[in-house]
Amino acid sequence: MxxxxxxxxxxxxxxxxxxxxxxxxxxxxxxxxxxxxxxxxxxxxxxxxxxxxxxxxxxxxxxxxxxxxxxxxxxxxxxxxxxxxxxxxxxxxxxxxxxxxxxxxxxxxxxxxxxxxxxxxxxxxxxxxxxxxxxxxxxxxxxxxxxxxxxxxxxxxxxxxxxxxxxxxxxxxxxVEKELKYIGGAVDQPQRPFVAILGGAKVSDKIKVIENLLPKADHVIIGGGMAYTFLKAQGKEVGKSLLEEDRIQLAKELLEKAGDKLVLPVDIRVADDFSNDANTQVVSVDEIPVDWEGLDCGPASLEKFAAILKDAKTVVWNGPMGVFEMPTFAKGTNGVCEILAGLDDATTIVGGGDSAAAVAQLGYEDKFTHISTGGGASLAYLEGSPLPGIEAIADK
Known part of the structure; x- marks a missing residue:
């Protein structure tokens, strides 16, 4: 545009x-x-x-x-x-x-x-x-x-x-010029390796983003609540974790299409109650207890993500890695934030919303190349969806 x-x-x-x-x-x-x-x-x-x-x-x-x-x-x-x-x-x-x-x-x-x-x-x-x-x-x-x-x-x-x-x-x-330059540039002409990090609650909220970015990115890291639908699609027990039953088949198809490009957590911080004061433990994704629910990714997942991100030249992050509003389950989101803040030679873009809130909470605004002011708009842009407010503006 x-x-x-x-x-x-x-x-x-x-x-x-x-x-x-x-x-x-x-x-x-x-x-x-x-x-x-x-x-x-x-x-x-x-x-x-x-x-x-x-x-x-x-x-x-x-x-x-x-x-x-x-x-x-x-x-x-x-x-x-x-x-x-x-x-x-x-x-x-x-x-x-x-x-x-x-x-x-x-x-x-x-x-x-x-x-x-x-x-x-x-x-x-x-x-x-x-x-x-x-x-x-x-x-x-x-x-x-x-x-x-x-x-x-x-x-x-x-x-x-x-x-x-x-x-x-x-x-x-x-x-707006800056938003189009950074988000549009990252998606359409990224310096490589290009890594997308997608979190949040539901696969259904991010389907179009995943489908749009898979052909363009070198890796797509999946975290947050939507990771459990992908883990279930791999045949794993997810206990009482957030799960979209009607998206399991889609998750299977995306996993088959993406191969190694789509990266999932390898360990999970699980809890016996949806509460900051719940009993918690960190378990492998193969060992999630039936009566517990996953509320954050674990330290081994962060190590895996860090290994992928260390050579990245362009990173787009949209969505938290867990229920970051509760301090007990903010370690994954904060960990990703710290990893990205430490990438000196990469263009790092935060797609607004909860991710931007996490960056602000940690005081890392100055460590990122660009933090979007529009959660919904940046998500639509990452999906490849039209932005009517921009399309209506006169062409050069």
Missing amino acids: VKKTLKDIDVKGKTVLVRVDYNVPMQDGKITDENRIIQSLETLNYLMSQDAKIVLFAHLGKIKEEADKAKNDLAPVAKCLGEILNKEILFSTETRGKELEMAVKNLKPQEILMVQNTRYEDLDGKKESKNDPELGKYWASLGDVFVNDAFGTAHRAHASNVGIASNLDSAVGFL
């Missing part, structure tokens, strides 16, 4: 509509992780340096009923952005109408206006989430050009990305 980037369009002195991903975690009205806001600053600072008048569109949470509006109000996000930039951020409490139109019209160069949560429009027939053409056209009428810098919503066709882009000259912002 060779799309226009921010420096391919003239933004000097223009009113620039920017879709950002400010769907940040909130607790008691306070933002608990500012990373998505910080990731947008490169684009915003560039636009300000060009004397652009900036109008920000973003969503926060889901709006299913009137009561959801108060807890998903973007005003605290605007305040946080202002504190980070040390600058007043203007705020429109409306998503359409005279107040918004006048606020945009009165903008001066370098000023930033944030529009209220785009999903407020979902109370009236899901107009944002279903990409209502009239809404996209209306929002587009407010500006001169459109910049999509929200990779986290790129796998969705919404009025605030696809709708606006369909009606204006458009480009991707610096953050």
Whole structure:
């Protein structure tokens, strides 16, 4: 996808509509992780340096009923952005109408206006989430050009990305450009050896990713809950571990097709209860007790993974190796994180979501080449699925 980037369009002195991903975690009205806001600053600072008048569109949470509006109000996000930039951020409490139109019209160069949560429009027939053409056209009428810098919503066709882009000259912002460069480059033109590490609960969540990456990667390491479906497909006892019975045949077919390329754990940390305080033991994958469940991979598995990864030049990691939310079962996920953090000569990419959370918990953000801001979007990209929010942007 060779799309226009921010420096391919003239933004000097223009009113620039920017879709950002400010769907940040909130607790008691306070933002608990500012990373998505910080990731947008490169684009915003560039636009300000060009004397652009900036109008920000973003969503926060889901709006299913009137009561959801108060807890998903973007005003605290605007305040946080202002504190980070040390600058007043203007705020429109409306998503359409005279107040918004006048606020945009009165903008001066370098000023930033944030529009209220785009999903407020979902109370009236899901107009944002279903990409209502009239809404996209209306929002587009407010500006001169459109910049999509929200990779986290790129796998969705919404009025605030696809709708606006369909009606204006458009480009991707610096953050989206970076996401496409690293994730797209890793999948389509990797330096080899190329290793993919896929974790998470279910095979069904990652089927397309496995199928897309198997022909491209030198190794695909499988961990997390979905490993037990593959172990069962090999005829092993998995006890009370997470198992997708209806995916066993598919797992068999993938194992046959992949051969040595698909790498499974060799030992498992099992527990007698789904609890951080459960009794645990580490057993071979051939010796999982009938009444116990696997909740993490064991140390021998990490050694096996490390041996494969030590020569890797490109690594993509998506999904935890166990129930990492419980410290007792976070050793596999943390271990993979530490192995990747120690690879000095490799391009290491984390595909958002739980993997990115694990990297942040361990304080290893600076040790990775790229940490994606979009879990669902990066997963779709790894699957080879279309990203409507990017496809709608003008080609170079």
